[in-house]
Amino acid sequence: MTYHATILVELKEGILDPQGRALEGVLNRLGFNARNIQVGKVIELELDASSEEEARQQVERMASTITNPVMEVFTYQLKAVEVA
């Protein structure tokens, strides 16, 4: 079965987000009143697995591999893909 995963990687609460600060400065100078800006990564992928449970385990292992546990946290969504 094919699954589609969307993994969201963000900085932990309290970790300085230089990208977010820079973007906030730009947007504020352009007149937007945006604040508390955080920039994260979103990774979309497809994978094959025999069950949803196995797909979850694979995605969690992949996400743990590509994130820095000291500074980042990840969440993910998983859905089965109908193969035409």
Next chain:
Amino acid sequence: MTYHATILVELKEGILDPQGRALEGVLNRLGFNARNIQVGKVIELELDASSEEEARQQVERMASTITNPVMEVFTYQLKAVEVA
């Protein structure tokens, strides 16, 4: 009223995603059968607006400012924030 926006910026269909390709190579070498990997940005921010409509307009103008219309597309979610 305070609103929380989540803006998702991704490459347009068909645009080469070097980050996605590189990540796919790493994950496949580690034994994961992930494919069609796309890496995008997610921007979370807060803003004040007098109505949801005004908040939508501000978020769309901000997102248009920070994305490259030739290569990127954005989607966003907006929700009102209960001020304690």
